[in-house]
Amino acid sequence: MRLPGAISFVIASLCLAGCSSTSGMDALDIQKPSNETTSSVVRPSAPITSVPVSKASNTRKLAEAPPQDAPDRPFGLAEEETVALSVPELPDNVDPPIEPAALVSPPKLLSRAAPAMLAGPVTRYGFRDAKPINFGRASPRHLAVHGVDVSRWQGDVNWDKLRAQGANFAYIKATDGGDHLDPMFMRNWRNADAAGLKRGAYHFFYWCRTAGEQADWFIRNVPKVDGALPPVIDVEWNGDSSCKRRPSREKVLEKMQVFMDKLERHYGQRPIIYTAPDFYRDNLQGAFLDYPFWLRAVARHPSKVYPGRKWLFWQYSGSGLSHGVTGRIDLNVFHGDERQWRAWAGGGGRQMMADAD
Template structure:
């Protein structure tokens, strides 16, 4: 007598279980639409002069469980280049193209009222190296304008001594992820300028946070000042980070574009892309041709490590020694002579051709 009621109850239970289960959908490899395209730049056909920064409320926020690892040194993780590029090369057309961001007006040339912001006299190379490399005729010493990049890992920097040693510019770690500020950033930012170095700030990109969040965080913490060098986005695979995510090439390019668009709108300068060989091989070959690059190559010349890529800065050592810091420091060089440096650092920014 009660059997039909039991059967009905079982059927209803199975129906409800099927409606609440997501295992079937989870098993499908569905390409979800991006959550970050809302903050990308609308790219007109002509250059723009000024665009207001998009409000943070317009950026869709994603709940990210993984925190930024504060105990990881982002720059110069590898001591040697061990990445080989595959041959033959694939044509650039085989990759999904990324449309370049709209150009913005170059920074205004400064008046004589602010001479400290202009590029000062070039100090000649005087660094030592704990692990010197013989680059032969391609030695970075043949280039005129050398500089450094620093973070809290360099401790208290004596900027006057570093300047006297041969540092003409400094890129200073500012932020990583969407919630971490380098504790030495503001001190280094002020003191580098006081010592007469051209200064810029860099952001270490964290693949477990949205690009919009990271751009907003950088803008919140890095002053917009006349005479500063363009901002830098540092993109690399960091095996020591708490974030183990490695997005697809398509997603990497999209996230970078969103981040760089927002910075370009705010600072009026096209960001510089810093990268290392393995990340470049996986994601950046043939991409962002209208952006200046800062390339890490501590064992061979960039032309050997990054074929056919023009570059603006070369990080040629992660083991530099100077009287201005305790321990080692990253050494970099500008791809040009003194005249080109003064033109670029003075506001007329250009990408120097690779040798």
């Protein structure tokens, strides 16, 4: 039975419109998970709060796919004992030296107003730990200034509660590779500051993209803000990544230098290097002596895992518990006392050096 010409025309038009709409959404590629997975990606223990996506960012992939066997932490190894390093033991009756802070070059001021933007009084440690480690006399609790690092997998963070429990600073996942933005970054960036924490952003380095591309992507997405902590480059090996490339030590150092130089020129602050034991062993021993380091050491003191290396931050737990998040959170500590923290975080004062510990 033939339909009247007008009705046939309407039906055909609707079909064409439907096809066009579908192909347009496919082009946006919003729902597809990224092929680039990093060890910054973990399976959340609770549903993630959805974040509105602005029209300008709809053409970007905003989320990486969590690997099936992802660890319950943003990044790094679980046990440093797997790394064979020759390390002198600390006598039980000797405390590891903790002063002064191990920073070769303090962050430069972006403006003279930065010191006034310091967080309030230091909040003392009040976290719990699902897998507590007895560090003995080398316990991070002997240090004054504790903080956290977060990514989308902590969900909707209650920053006021996190601050009250002992988080004085937060490093927030911003980017990885050359086209991946953590969808919770801007919300965490704003809310951490509103709660009175000193905040900084970190980038997970992807070995299958050029360093320049990655630096440009980070700069595009992380605001240049007075009073922010220096940016962090997170460098490590990750077996779950779609990128299986492991460049030579020479190439690793070259790529890192390109990335860090670009960030330093843009933000006016020397980047901090975050790393884990196996990557450090393969690439970083004896390198970048004039850069501050943030070291993961969740089973032993950094002096035993990274002998001879000066450090600014110590990530001492990947299993922290707080009223401000559902599930676990990484715990970190600043290498210095409260006075040194204020001097460093404010960007002023003299340069600080420390003996390696």
